Amino acid sequence: MTTTLPDLDARPNDQAGEPAKLGIIDCDVHPLKLREHHQRGAGVLSYLPERWRRHALEVGVARGGFAGGDRPRPREFGQRWDTETPSGGPPGSDPAFAAEQLLDRYEISGALLNDLGAFSSAGMKGQPAGFAAAYCRALNEHRRDNWLAQDPRWYASINLPYELPELAVREIEFCMEEMGEYNGRFKQIMLAPDNLRPPGHPSYWPIYEACEHYDIPVTFHVMTANRVTPSGGPNYYFEEHTDYAAFNFPLVASYVFEGTLDRFPSLKIVLVELGWSWALPLAWRLDAAQRVLGAEVPDLRKRPSQYLRDNFYFTTQPMEEPEENRHLDEVFEAFYESGMGEKLMYSSDYPHWDFDEPAALPRNLSPRRRAAVLGGVASELYGIPLLPGQGYPL
Numbered sequence: 001m002t003t004t005l006p007d008l009d010a011r012p013n014d015q016a017g018e019p020a021k022l023g024i025i026d027c028d029v030h031p032l033k034l035r036e037h038h039q040r041g042a043g044v045l046s047y048l049p050e051r052w053r054r055h056a057l058e059v060g061v062a063r064g065g066f067a068g069g070d071r072p073r074p075r076e077f078g079q080r081w082d083t084e085t086p087s088g089g090p091p092g093s094d095p096a097f098a099a100e101q102l103l104d105r106y107e108i109s110g111a112l113l114n115d116l117g118a119f120s121s122a123g124m125k126g127q128p129a130g131f132a133a134a135y136c137r138a139l140n141e142h143r144r145d146n147w148l149a150q151d152p153r154w155y156a157s158i159n160l161p162y163e164l165p166e167l168a169v170r171e172i173e174f175c176m177e178e179m180g181e182y183n184g185r186f187k188q189i190m191l192a193p194d195n196l197r198p199p200g201h202p203s204y205w206p207i208y209e210a211c212e213h214y215d216i217p218v219t220f221h222v223m224t225a226n227r228v229t230p231s232g233g234p235n236y237y238f239e240e241h242t243d244y245a246a247f248n249f250p251l252v253a254s255y256v257f258e259g260t261l262d263r264f265p266s267l268k269i270v271l272v273e274l275g276w277s278w279a280l281p282l283a284w285r286l287d288a289a290q291r292v293l294g295a296e297v298p299d300l301r302k303r304p305s306q307y308l309r310d311n312f313y314f315t316t317q318p319m320e321e322p323e324e325n326r327h328l329d330e331v332f333e334a335f336y337e338s339g340m341g342e343k344l345m346y347s348s349d350y351p352h353w354d355f356d357e358p359a360a361l362p363r364n365l366s367p368r369r370r371a372a373v374l375g376g377v378a379s380e381l382y383g384i385p386l387l388p389g390q391g392y393p394l
Contacts, residue, residue, distance in 0.1 A: 020394040023375035023386025026111040028347035032092035047138035083351035091351040095150040110384040118159035119192040119223045132161035157190040165206045172210045187382045192223040193247035200258030217268040245275045276314035309339045315347035317356040345378045
């Protein structure tokens, strides 16, 4: 898909002599469950049937319990200090406070809620299948009632038990057809990059068929609960944080070489908090491998790099930060010249410590490119309108 970029010369947001602004859509906000599990009858667990609520309270939800992940983080789940709510609630627990800190402060037109809670309950870590399905349903209903209903600028990702494809498809259907006035506010499905099988495996194809049917993207967000790196689990959070990009090569290659993107040519795949600077070297590597080993996958309809250009989208955070800004400018320019830069979208990662505000983008971006990254690409992909007069000053 070629993104239609705004005509900045027309200055569509310039009203009553005010400076024009570039609309913003944030592709990565986390409504974290955190301490909800300590409160009997409150939070996400209150949406579970009694049988599975008792299971969650007595047995637990996932490996790591409720303590903040599979190893200690700096701060609970790595949050910003200032995102604790005024009442002392955990970061990401109060939609109104999050809207004040993020949506209002930066005049954001819309933000996608990427809930990481379902990754640990997707049907792959010894959880009963019934619990996996019930917990994902509880998350989706909780986010509908406690986030979407509070502010029209919040949009949801569908949590689903993706290791149980039949139940996963049912959850997609539920969120797209049975949420009443909120059907159109669920904009994508969420997967983790460390699944039981590479994501192009045919066992996941029923999920992709449903995504094509409803024209919603498949979104991967970094998570480190199942398989952290090909070399095992690191001992330090710092080490883990630098290893996130290791997920990308096998993830993309699986989609290409399994023929998944030939079977589902309109499938859109969004890689959130997985970086973007690796994409061009991977494109070269994929094409080089096909030149030598292409006979093993003779049915591919395109060069491997073309699938990467056509089907994949990227988000800005975490942004590379070289000591010399010109080095980032050079990488950024090569990314655009390859055609993949037209699929880059802004993400803040609120409320995490490595939050990026909209001004964090490279300063030498042209207004046209900045407009596309901040909101233009995401608006077209997700069908989220950019609010007139709101956004980043041009």
